[in-house]
Amino acid sequence: MTAAVVVGVGASLPQRVVTNAELAGYLDTSDEWIRSRTGIGARRWVDPGVSTGDLATRAGELALRSAGVGRVDAVVVATTTPDRLCPATAPEVATRLGLTGISAHDVNAVCTGFLYGLSSAVGLIAAGNAESVLMIGAETFSTIIDPKDRGTAVIFADGAGALVLRAGAPDEPGAVGPLVLGSDGGLADLIQIPAGGSRQRSSGAAAEPEDYYFRMRGREVYRHAVERMASSAMQALGRAGLTMSDIDKFVPHQANARISAAVGERLGLQERQTVSNVECVGNTAAASIGILLAEATAAGGIRAGQRLLLTAFGGGLTWGATTLVWPEVTAHIAAPPRAAIAAAS
Incomplete structure (x- = not known):
């Protein structure tokens, strides 16, 4: 295949x-x-x-x-x-x-x-x-x-x-393992931009200025994020024929540090196994895992041959996870120098 x-x-x-x-x-x-x-x-x-x-x-x-x-x-x-x-x-x-x-x-x-x-x-x-x-x-x-x-x-x-x-080939380093994806549209209002789409426009009702901004019900999102990220991660491991002991590095969506820690704890991972850059980058939504993979590769936090577990949660609601063995690859990054970041902080 x-x-x-x-x-x-x-x-x-x-x-x-x-x-x-x-x-x-x-x-x-x-x-x-x-x-x-x-x-x-x-x-x-x-x-x-x-x-x-x-x-x-x-x-x-x-x-x-x-x-x-x-x-x-x-x-x-x-x-x-x-x-x-x-x-x-x-x-x-x-x-x-x-x-x-x-x-x-x-x-x-x-x-x-x-x-x-x-x-x-x-x-x-x-x-x-x-x-x-x-x-x-x-x-x-x-x-x-x-x-x-x-x-x-x-x-x-x-x-x-x-x-x-x-x-x-499926056994090559870098081959993406089985992907687990899920959604629950019944909870769409937890993460949304209320105005600007066809539902609001076709209603004929005028939108308030703040309705064009992103909204999130943080406490409820936290609970669902931890549950869905952990459960989809376990499903992805099962579909790949792996157990948690096979994982070298955990690469979660950088929602916030508390969510990553809670998911890692639920999965039984050591803190040193979790890769993170949220302190300096924040939550970049759909970009976060890609940026994290690039930065961790460049910094040596992820090395060729290590088995990774990726998981994420977002609006929709949506969630997902997968595994792969990281290949020998050189990351290229365009970003502010770390010295400038440290000085600004």
């Missing part, structure tokens, strides 16, 4: 570093409050005029460079913040990468978007519709959060992470 094999990884983060101190200057919050509840010390927000497509294009370019290829057969962009409601962002990203004419489409599963996008890429390869796919998770959440909402403004951030996948 044909598998989708990871052969390249890249990430792009905005240059602007937004510290907790900056947010505390106009929100009823503090560095201690933010860190104690989220584990976040700083995040990246785009400068005016920079779009999701800009970050996606840069991350895709770097992933292609990492893979040592100039062309793929398809581009998938997972995002909650497309450049426009219509058309999709992926075709323009493909053209900007010199890939006009290939298959290109968007996926929206909010924070589970990277795994849903990965599933789409795996499916294209398994069906024989593509020999290689560039899969990008990209977000500019700073454009949809209410700057006055302490519950979301301190958490969400911008960035893009990308993988290049090619057709290969």
Whole structure:
């Protein structure tokens, strides 16, 4: 059976570093409050005029460079913040990468978007519709959060992470294992933007300005996130014929530090097994796992030959998980220098 094999990884983060101190200057919050509840010390927000497509294009370019290829057969962009409601962002990203004419489409599963996008890429390869796919998770959440909402403004951030996948064998390093995906639309209102879609527009009712911003019912989301991330991770292990003792590194969606810790504890993992960058990057939604893979690879936190467990949870509600043995790959990253981040913090 044909598998989708990871052969390249890249990430792009905005240059602007937004510290907790900056947010505390106009929100009823503090560095201690933010860190104690989220584990976040700083995040990246785009400068005016920079779009999701800009970050996606840069991350895709770097992933292609990492893979040592100039062309793929398809581009998938997972995002909650497309450049426009219509058309999709992926075709323009493909053209900007010199890939006009290939298959290109968007996926929206909010924070589970990277795994849903990965599933789409795996499916294209398994069906024989593509020999290689560039899969990008990209977000500019700073454009949809209410700057006055302490519950979301301190958490969400911008960035893009990308993988290049090619057709290969299931036993190769980098081969993506069975993917477990799920959803529950009955809880769609826990994570939403109320206005701007066809439901609000067709109602004829005028929307309030704040209805165009992202909303999240944090306490309820926390409970569902921990349960769904842990259960889907166990299902993914079972489908791959693995147990938790086979896992070297746990790579969760960077929702916040408390959720990652709670899921890791429920799975019986040691703290040292969990990979994290939420303190310096924040929650970049569909981009978070891709950025984390790139940064951890570059920093040596993930090494070739290690078996990874990936899991995520997002609006929809949606959730998912998968496993893979990390390949020998060099990560390429465009991001603010760490020295600048430390100085800003």
